[in-house]
Amino acid sequence: MRDIIIIGGGLAGLTAGMYTKRAGLDTLLFEKMFTGGQAATTNLIENYPGFDDPISGPDFAMRIENHARKFGLEIQYDEIKELQLEGPVKKVLTDNKVYEAKAVILAMGAEPRKLGLDKEEEFRGRGVSYCATCDGAFFRDKDVAVVGGGDTAAEDALFLAQYVNKVYLIHRRDTLRATKIIADRVLANEKIEKVWDSVVTGINGDDKVTGIEVENVKTRAKKEIKLDGIFIAIGVIPNSELVQGKVEMNESNYILTDDSMRTNVPGVFAAGDIRQKPLLQLVTAAADGAIAAYSAQKYIIEELGQ
Numbered sequence: 001m002r003d004i005i006i007i008g009g010g011l012a013g014l015t016a017g018m019y020t021k022r023a024g025l026d027t028l029l030f031e032k033m034f035t036g037g038q039a040a041t042t043n044l045i046e047n048y049p050g051f052d053d054p055i056s057g058p059d060f061a062m063r064i065e066n067h068a069r070k071f072g073l074e075i076q077y078d079e080i081k082e083l084q085l086e087g088p089v090k091k092v093l094t095d096n097k098v099y100e101a102k103a104v105i106l107a108m109g110a111e112p113r114k115l116g117l118d119k120e121e122e123f124r125g126r127g128v129s130y131c132a133t134c135d136g137a138f139f140r141d142k143d144v145a146v147v148g149g150g151d152t153a154a155e156d157a158l159f160l161a162q163y164v165n166k167v168y169l170i171h172r173r174d175t176l177r178a179t180k181i182i183a184d185r186v187l188a189n190e191k192i193e194k195v196w197d198s199v200v201t202g203i204n205g206d207d208k209v210t211g212i213e214v215e216n217v218k219t220r221a222k223k224e225i226k227l228d229g230i231f232i233a234i235g236v237i238p239n240s241e242l243v244q245g246k247v248e249m250n251e252s253n254y255i256l257t258d259d260s261m262r263t264n265v266p267g268v269f270a271a272g273d274i275r276q277k278p279l280l281q282l283v284t285a286a287a288d289g290a291i292a293a294y295s296a297q298k299y300i301i302e303e304l305g306q
């Protein structure tokens, strides 16, 4: 039996692994795709402390993985398909094997909700972005669109309006769902052109975004908007299906934890984008991972007496 099994090799999981290994705990981390998680899929990271020159997502991911491996973290590339979390022995199942651990750290992250358009995936990092805070600065003085009508879309539009030439805010309704004070700021901002009652039906470009196709849902009129970037802010989906009904979550399926990253199930901790918190970023994922590791260690010593 392992001391700790970590599920997910994004920044939260890798940081947790670094900390548990440094604490001398027998740790196994599972990653179903590639280490680095969402960070590995992004173009440049320029807001992680210590990296004063922007670093590419894949390079960042490699450095964090190397750092964790330096402490002897064992990483296994396999998808976890089932978890049995009751009692002092936690069972973690892949397709063909059952692993046991004293504590489990859930770090499966989140995925941006997609529009589901052709070229959306292909142009990710080449004009298609799901994170204005992260990528906005790359579009200085350019024209961009934000898709969505909630708080995130409204805040993204306001944020981008500080850098870019023009923001088209494309929303399927004719009012914003965003909090009134934020919505009012959007409505008053002359750099933000509101494209109401409209949906994006296509992304144009050969090797990067050069425009989008937009359709009015009331009149069915179509038009092309020429621009350099499209920020899709229609929500994110936490990768929490695995623990649905097993740990407490909010209505959007984010896992609820306390400040020590404890879930409601003893011996089960959650870190990073999978848990409910105000800022889903790398720096907070790393912090969560460190806290979850510390709390898991404390649980093994204090609760299990080992």
Ligand SMILES: Cc1cc2nc3c(=O)[nH]c(=O)nc-3n(C[C@H](O)[C@H](O)[C@H](O)COP(=O)(O)OP(=O)(O)OC[C@H]3O[C@@H](n4cnc5c(N)ncnc54)[C@H](O)[C@@H]3O)c2cc1C
Binding pocket: 007, 008, 009, 010, 011, 012, 013, 030, 031, 032, 033, 034, 035, 036, 037, 038, 039, 041, 042, 043, 044, 045, 046, 047, 048, 078, 079, 080, 081, 107, 108, 109, 110, 111, 112, 129, 130, 131, 133, 134, 135, 239, 242, 271, 272, 273, 274, 280, 281, 282, 283, 285
């Ligand atoms: C395009 C983009 C750009 C971004 N840019 C920045 C930026 O510049 N700065 C910043 O601070 N933040 C940025 N973010 C946000 C940041 O990437 C996330 O906050 C951070 O990656 C969260 O880390 P995490 O470890 O919690 O989750 P993730 O990075 O989502 O990692 C979770 C990992 O778990 C794995 N996993 C899921 N389910 C299973 C399973 N069943 N079995 C095994 N493995 C599993 C996944 O494959 C994934 O590798 C960006 C996000 C995106 C999408």
